Amino acid sequence: MKRRGQSTLKERLRYVNKAYRKSGPVEVVQTWMQLPRGNKIALPSRFGHEDIRCADSLVEYCVNEFSQAGEVVFDPFAGFGTTLMIAEELGRQGYGIEYSKGKADYVRKLLERPERLIHGDSRKLLEYDLPLIDLCFTSPPYTNRSDTENPFVDYRQKGFDYPSYLQEMGSIFSQVAQKMKPSGRLVIEASNLKKDGEVTTLAWDIAREVSRIFHFDGETVICWEEYGYGYNHSYCLVFSKP
Numbered sequence: 001m002k003r004r005g006q007s008t009l010k011e012r013l014r015y016v017n018k019a020y021r022k023s024g025p026v027e028v029v030q031t032w033m034q035l036p037r038g039n040k041i042a043l044p045s046r047f048g049h050e051d052i053r054c055a056d057s058l059v060e061y062c063v064n065e066f067s068q069a070g071e072v073v074f075d076p077f078a079g080f081g082t083t084l085m086i087a088e089e090l091g092r093q094g095y096g097i098e099y100s101k102g103k104a105d106y107v108r109k110l111l112e113r114p115e116r117l118i119h120g121d122s123r124k125l126l127e128y129d130l131p132l133i134d135l136c137f138t139s140p141p142y143t144n145r146s147d148t149e150n151p152f153v154d155y156r157q158k159g160f161d162y163p164s165y166l167q168e169m170g171s172i173f174s175q176v177a178q179k180m181k182p183s184g185r186l187v188i189e190a191s192n193l194k195k196d197g198e199v200t201t202l203a204w205d206i207a208r209e210v211s212r213i214f215h216f217d218g219e220t221v222i223c224w225e226e227y228g229y230g231y232n233h234s235y236c237l238v239f240s241k242p
């Protein structure tokens with residue numbers, strides 16, 4: 001027997017999930033999605049413990065949704081190069097910056113245009129020779145409110161704090177804004193974090209900080225079978241140039 005509440009919920013889910021919606025108002029941002037996790041490329045075992053990549057499915061969705069063939073897709077926290085590799089596969093120009101030399105050297109071997117991945121520091125983004133950006137897709141290094149290691153130097157420096165983290169994020173994304181075309185979009189994948197009974201509202205705090213620079217178009221909740229940090233969803237925070 002179907003209960004009343006169940007069918008109402010189903011109808012509401014049908015409405016918010018674009019794939020099921022037949023007609024209705026056009027929304028700039030999809031409200032939620034369920035996507036498969038995973039990456040085509042298996043990392044060498046030396047990186048196994050550092051595998052915190054964005055899922056290929058999410059990057060593919062965002063690159064297709066927010067950029068056109070031939071455009072510049074940039075990732076200031078390139079990591080294992082998911083954004084750059086998928087951008088190249090989809091006929092975009094993939095550019096990025098990665099702080100870890102080990103990761104940057106590894107990723108360069110997989111790229112068609114290895115020179116477009118800079119081994120460097122996104123806090124100094126404007127010092128690099130980058131083209132104007134159409135889409136910036138990224139997932140930043142995470143930190144808990146009580147952590148003291150600086151995530152922008154591979155967690156190797158102590159004496160850091162959460163307000164400084166948010167301030168650095170603001171500074172990096174204001175540099176991204178200066179390199180972005182007027183029609184450009186910024187998409188940040190981030191999650192809130194549960195640790196020792198405390199929640200760091202990281203995704204929400206990043207959204208607030210970056211909204212000082214970009215126009216916040218809205219968030220998409222990405223539902224995963226498995227994620228981490230005490231959650232099985234993350235957020236895609238979508239922004240445009242004001």
Ligand SMILES: C[S@@+](CC[C@H](N)C(=O)[O-])C[C@H]1O[C@@H](n2cnc3c(N)ncnc32)[C@H](O)[C@@H]1O
Nearest residue numbers: 053054077079080081082098099121122141152
């Ligand atoms: C969450 S990971 C990104 C994962 C990436 N999206 C992928 O799929 O592989 C964040 C990355 O940012 C890099 N990072 C941290 N601070 C940085 C900085 N100041 N400049 C550039 N990259 C930085 C880290 O080394 C890490 O690889």
